[in-house]
Amino acid sequence: MDMQTSLLDRLFASGLLIETGVDGLYGRSGKFEDVIAAFERLIETFGGDDGAEAIRFPPGMNRAHFEGSGYMKSFPQLAGTVHSFCGCELDHMNLLQCMAEGEDWTKDQQATDIVLTPAACYPLYPTIAKRGPLPAGGGLFDLQSYCFRHEPSKDPARMQLFRMREYVRMGTPAEVQDFRQLWMERGQKLIETVGLPVHVDVANDPFFGRAGKMLANNQRDQNLKFELLIPVTSTANPTACLSFNYHQDHFGSTWGLKTADGGTAHTACVGFGLERIALALFAHHGLDTNDWPAPVRKALWGA
Amino acid sequence: MTTIIRELLSKHGGLPVSVDQLKDADDLYEAGLSSFASVQLMLALEDEFDVEFPENLLNRKSFSSIAAIAEALSQITEDKQVA
Structure with missing residues (x-):
């Protein structure tokens, strides 16, 4: 806890993050944003040639779509509604x-x-389902959005409003599992490029309650979620900075999303927690980006 | 016990097939049992048998067949009697 408070205090003192009086709700300085912008460009050097369709939704989504997604079944404690x-x-x-x-x-x-977007890809599934069946070869999408999760914390890596960059793949089980495997490899390479220690592990979402414990166990048993972990505020409990999720046919059957041959589409996504990655960079390389190791600066800014 | 399990499975399992067509050992996930339906079934079983599934039994395996559910339930009720 002390370590967490001290990183947060140092971020405030340096002006990288700006206090608002609410835990997990912070302003960002130009320097902080510069790191995020540079990291997003780096993501694009890995995934930019895959031909993903870029879509940017605002950080609020259609309440009917939110209700249809089943989010309240799993994470009622995290949702934020606009009143x-x-x-x-x-x-x-x-x-x-x-x-x-x-x-x-x-x-x-x-x-x-309107409901605050809980994950960048939530507005995508009903939008794509409305277009009709996916073309042969499925679909690939590039998203980025501020997301909201109601979990106030002094841990700077657990913000209530944060940005998630995502690539989402829709198609046959083989297509989406290949995509996830590709990004698990790319993700580790990408993070190694910026000089951070990585560790990938099987994971589960924070499903609510005792019933949620069972959903979490099921998710783990089926290897549906992996996370790329980087120590940020603690080495014992490293922070999930990327996640690789295979939803099976959950969103496909929820939204009637079909493949070209009429089957229910499977989906998978890779998500980058942009603030968490920036925090990992600051925690490991120091609060002044000018002092970061030359290879890291080169990977991010080309010089 | 399996009669009650079958009854609750039919009510909460959301299976596309009739429970009568399933054998005790048949794989319920292959028969179409979803994760959410298995949770609802778990809660209904707890209510019916007045038990609480311990964490080590809250997994896919415990709900993979009617026989597996019966096995998990007997384990819980045995533990309950011992306690």
């Missing part, structure tokens, strides 16, 4: 009075049609 004031003038007066008296003014806020 707004939808009342009349009298309601407005009551609201202001409530605020003035320091009471809970949020209880009458109404759910809007």
Whole structure:
């Protein structure tokens, strides 16, 4: 914990991250953003020639799509919904009075049609399913979005609003498993290029509750999720900076996503936790990017 | 016990085939049991038999067939009696 607080304090003191008063909600300096931009360019040197279709969704998604995704079955504790004031003038007066008296003014806020995006690929599946069956050879997509997860923490590597870069593959089981295998190899090479220690391990998502324990065990038993771990705030508990996920036909059957021959599409994705990677770089190479080892600077900035 | 398991499986398993067509040893995942359905089945079994599945039995294997579920349940009820 001390180590975590101290990295966070050092990030604040250096101005790389800017405190907002809420754990896990931070501003980013130009230097911090420069590292993220450079790392994204590096990702593209590995995956840029694969012909992925780039799509950028905002950090909010259609609530109906969110509901259809089944996210609330697995991670109700992490979701964030957008609520707004939808009342009349009298309601407005009551609201202001409530605020003035320091009471809970949020209880009458109404759910809007928007939910904060929990993972960059969630808005993608219904969007692609709407186009009709995938072309022969399946589909490949390049996404990046701010994502929200309600898990306030002093660990700088556990932000509530953070960016996820993803490549998503849709197609036959063989196509998507090959894609995942390719990125597990590329991911390790990529992280080694920037001088960070890597370790890949089987993993599970933080499913909610005791029933979730079973889902987590199932996920592990079937090797559906792997994570690339890098020590950031602790060597004993390294941080997952990339994840390689095989969803089987979960999203395909949820959204009626079909392959060219009419079968239910399987999907897989590789996700890069961009802030976590930037934090790993700062934690290992120092808070001043000018002092980073020359090969790391060369990989990121070409000089 | 297997009669009750079959009844709950039919109600919560969401299987595309009738439970009557399945033998006790048949693989339920091959028969179409999803991860979520297996969780719902687990919760229904706990409710019906008034037991709690320990963590070491919360896995795919315990729910892989009607026989496996019966085996897991007898293990839990045995442990319960010993305790």
